[in-house]
Amino acid sequence: MNNYDAIVVGSGISGGWAAKELCQKGLKTLLLDRGRNVEHIKDYHMANMNPWNFEHRLNHSEKDLLENPLQCKHSDESTKDFFAKDKDNPYIQDKSFNWIRSYQVGGRSLVWGRNCYRLSDLDFEANKQDGTGIDWPIRYKDIAPWYDYVENFIGVSGTPEGLPHLPDGPFLPGMELNFIEKHLAQSIKSNYEQRLLTIQRVTNLTRGWDNRGPCQYRNLCARGCPFGGYFSSNSSTIPAAMATGNLTLRPFSVVLEVIFDEKLNKATGIRVMDTNTKETFDFYAKIIFLNASTIATASILLNSRSGHFPKGLGNSSGQVGHNLMDHHSNTGATAIHESFTDQYYKGRRPCGFYIPRFRNLPGQKDRLDFVRGYGFQGQGERQEWQSKSQNIEGSGKNFKEQLTTPGPWQVWMGGRGECLPYFDNQVSLDEQQKDAWGLPLVKIDFSFRDNEKRMAADIMVTAADMLTKAGFKNVQPFNYQMTGGDTVHEMGTARMGNDPKTSVLNAYNQMHDVKNVFITDGSCMTSSACQNPSLTYMALTVRACDYAVNELKKGNI
């Protein structure tokens, strides 16, 4: 009853993929998640509600804000149930780090930003080139066919641009830029070499795909889409895994540890606690995929201690929990444009524009005071009541007339910058304090350093410059507090590498120390690049599943 071919821990974006691939390759697979089940469509309770159907019209109550400030920061009244409550899930911040979690089947794939960009050799070679951290054990050619495979399944809409450092994929038609965004794109094209503005590449479907979608342009994705208009584990990989008849899904299962057999030198299973009954169960399998998300996966490894691995499972390198990264996204600029007031749009496009990296590209001679680079994500819109009301005074008919008509065009754009891997940015376990399941509390010690700060400063300058050159007025660079975790792109705590002495995983996401354990969530990342990382996790997952099953068949694990 408790024996499977494979166990996958975590059903978010990478875990869902692992379950699908392993099931489709014929392995009886157990998929564990610590949260409740969320079934596609059936459990999207808020999806069809109008603003007036919400008690607080999408605002959080003061009680929620006080008890769950982080959950509230990334959600509204319609999406808060897809985020973990701060109050029930404490962790320790040695320095301020906002750990945004989704504890349910599907994890954060329900609420993610849906942006998909490939990494390139500019990224895979970066550590080696500038001598930071360790070299990636793979190059673009190793992952390219798996990017194709994933994109062909999930459906990514976007526009091919032919950039060597942001490779194109088999895109569905890209969504269209609106009037002001086209204006800005044109201005950037004529004013700068090597800069362009394109539509974001997103898993929102511009036509029907895999019996899902197309997108209905409601822009309510994070409530769960009843049209299946975007990719999530719930809408896509979990149903595909289920269809094989090989999947067993077990929600309400928090992982206590990976069970390790010293004689076999293998992991033999997973010990979980049922979060409803607090009973403990052991499940056994030939191979194990850890996809609990970067910080949780590191904490599972650190908590899986044995005589052989006193510092945590597969941690002979001492790297587990270290090198935590998150993109920085606290700087950018906003501005208004006084022209084109007869232009508007119809429908709510669920994405904005993207300006791919243009700093520190090969062959550039600019002398910058930072390495690596950043991209911009932004959005152009007419000011509507939400932003307009602050600028209009008085009351009565005139106030109402101004409130209910479109204001000037406004563009907002924010940088998404690469974060270097620093050994002392780390996740560890507290030896004294325990959570509700008796697990040691996670401690996070993270800070951005000079390279990120200098890059963030450059972002403000280039953003303001591009807007000014395009004729925008009231150009205002912004610089919010730079706190780790806010971009929700945590990665790096069990990095890939060629050398078992300095890395946790090999080129196939297999643990150097424990050959039947694979880790393909964000923790595997050797560097962060500046692109949204989920697509890379998915491609690495598929590649690792292919390798793992072949190794299993050959009797190597």
Next chain:
Amino acid sequence: MNRRKVVKFLFLAAGATAVSVSGYKWYGISKKPALDDLAGYKELLSEMAETLIPATDTPGAKDALVGDFIYKMVMECTDKKSQNKFLTGLSDLEAYSKGKYGQSFIKCTTPQREAILSHFEQKGKPKGGLMGKIERRYLGNSFYSTLKNYTVTGYCTSEPGAKMGLAYDYIPKQFVACIIMYPSQRSWATK
């Protein structure tokens, strides 16, 4: 001093000033708000909202039951300091109305009501920049900011407000990136 230290210092200084300048005022906004009093102001809330957003050829704040929404928001979605300021603001407004026009706001004519709101708008103008931020953090939102914010939100997210005051597109189905506005085009109610 780096920027964050400066900000921290200013916050501390502003906090200290707020306390030292008027201990009484500080107590006034930090005490347990007398929220039971708010129910007695429901009609006033509704009339103030209607003055801000009156019925014209489209529904007004009263049609959208904005008064009830303001009541709910002040009760459940507002910090203690802003609650205290709001309650004080309501009684100040009534006192001002009686002093100036000899009657309650509710009995006043539309021009009188607009003049009263304008007086409190000028008084409660949110200060821009860092000092404004510090003041809001330590003293809560002004009475008028709260009133205006909840009136606007309550109206624009209501069914009559969204569908008739603004333009509501429940399921757009398509995205048309560029269209020419027609005369009297309303804003989209949702983003």
